[in-house]
Amino acid sequence: MAQKRDYYEVLGVEKGADDATLKKAYRQLAKKYHPDMNPGDQEAEAKFKEATEAYGILSDPDKRRQYDQFGHAAFEGGAGGAGGGFGGFDFNGGDMGDIFGDIFGDLFGGGRSRRSSNGPMKGASLRAVIHITFEEAVFGCEKEIELTLKDNCTKCNGTGAKPGTSPETCPKCKGSGQVTFAQQTMFGMMQQVQTCPDCGGTGKIIKEKCPDCHGSGYLANRKKIQVSVPAGIDNGQSIRIREKGEPGKNGGPRGDLLVEVQVARHPIFQRQDMNIFSTAPITYAQAALGGDVRINTVDGDVVYTVKAGTQTDTKIRLKGKGVPSLKNKNVRGDQYVTLVIQTPVKLNEEAKEALRKFDEACGNRPATGAPEKKKKGFMDKVKEAFED
Numbered sequence: 222m223a224q225k226r227d228y229y230e231v232l233g234v235e236k237g238a239d240d241a242t243l244k245k246a247y248r249q250l251a252k253k254y255h256p257d258m259n260p261g262d263q264e265a266e267a268k269f270k271e272a273t274e275a276y277g278i279l280s281d282p283d284k285r286r287q288y289d290q291f292g293h294a295a296f297e298g299g300a301g302g303a304g305g306g307f308g309g310f311d312f313n314g315g316d317m318g319d320i321f322g323d324i325f326g327d328l329f330g331g332g333r334s335r336r337s338s339n340g341p342m343k344g345a346s347l348r349a350v351i352h353i354t355f356e357e358a359v360f361g362c363e364k365e366i367e368l369t370l371k372d373n374c375t376k377c378n379g380t381g382a383k384p385g386t387s388p389e390t391c392p393k394c395k396g397s398g399q400v401t402f403a404q405q406t407m408f409g410m411m412q413q414v415q416t417c418p419d420c421g422g423t424g425k426i427i428k429e430k431c432p433d434c435h436g437s438g439y440l441a442n443r444k445k446i447q448v449s450v451p452a453g454i455d456n457g458q459s460i461r462i463r464e465k466g467e468p469g470k471n472g473g474p475r476g477d478l479l480v481e482v483q484v485a486r487h488p489i490f491q492r493q494d495m496n497i498f499s500t501a502p503i504t505y506a507q508a509a510l511g512g513d514v515r516i517n518t519v520d521g522d523v524v525y526t527v528k529a530g531t532q533t534d535t536k537i538r539l540k541g542k543g544v545p546s547l548k549n550k551n552v553r554g555d556q557y558v559t560l561v562i563q564t565p566v567k568l569n570e571e572a573k574e575a576l577r578k579f580d581e582a583c584g585n586r587p588a589t590g591a592p593e594k595k596k597k598g599f600m601d602k603v604k605e606a607f608e609d
């Protein structure tokens with residue numbers, strides 16, 4: 222995917238531009254590139270979408286703040302994204318209605334309501350969930366999911382009307398899909414717009430339904446879809462698969478499929494962003510004498526040389542044994558390993574004897590009998606205190 226341009230650059234405004242400046246800039250671009258003004262011009266359409274997306278974000282104070290702080294990452298659902306979970310930007314998202322109303326109210330006159338119901342519209346997004354292992358998340362994987370996708374009915378070409386007949390313009394809304402009615406409110410008479418109840422907003426009435434799709438215009442098919450899970454994906458993040466959602470309306474593109482990834486817990490490794498955390502047992506002798514220990518990593522075991530005199534809970538870092546960056550899989554986090562000294566619980570006589578000798582050799586209490594010399598214990602100190 223091409224690198225996304227900076228939203229301010231797209232609109233050609235300064236970073237601190239006020240709302241009026243943003244709106245003016247967007248209005249100019251929208252007029253220039255609007256698909257109605259440039260029929261069939263893909264580049265103009267792309268520019269129009271880009272500008273609309275930029276304005277959609279920057280005109281919303283919350284989204285603008287997130288964008289200023291995190292850049293595009295704020296809406297991508299990637300690490301550090303303020304939104305988290307599902308990112309992305311729905312071109313036909315509900316909150317765009319106001320902007321279009323606002324901007325195009327005068328530009329296209331009464332055409333707005335027609336556009337919203339009869340113009341090309343991108344289909345709705347579908348959502349799915351996949352479950353993967355810890356290692357699959359670290360290294361990426363290919364998964365296949367099966368889901369029911371709607372396709373335009375081939376018998377009626379998606380019109381829903383029986384072949385040989387065609388849908389008729391809804392008489393109630395005259396094809397606009399919306400009806401306007403006046404309502405008395407505390408502010409006076411208000412014009413309200415509502416989806417036409419007769420045609421459900423399609424602007425069309427089907428008298429004779431297509432036998433294959435029963436008038437819906439769609440057929441549901443089970444489809445297998447390949448999902449490329451990128452290395453470094455984290456639990457709860459989503460993968461957007463373009464144009465595998467609901468079909469578009471009136472020639473609009475299909476919606477997207479958003480696949481949420483759920484990563485299973487690992488018995489040894491814990492993850493935080495790009496770093497992996499684990500603990501590794503070492504023996505008392507290894508800790509005291511130093512030596513090589515084997516440590517589990519996601520790349521397999523590595524040999525690590527423990528320094529003589531290592532204390533329990535010593536933390537070591539295995540550079541580059543963490544999780545790859547979603548943006549560049551050659552950049553990897555680190556693994557932090559806590560070395561935990563294991564106190565032996567089952568000792569045979571030989572081992573016990575060796576330990577007693579060891580203790581003796583260290584100048585601690587002798588292996589048998591009562592201590593000859595003892596540091597003053599707590600009770601001794603108490604006694605002294607009373608004797609004084």
Ligand SMILES: [Zn+2]
Pocket residue numbers: 374375376377378379380381382431432433434435436438439
């Ligand atoms: Zn049909």
Ligand SMILES: [Zn+2]
Pocket residue numbers: 391392393394395396397398399417418419420421422423424425
């Ligand atoms: Zn109608």
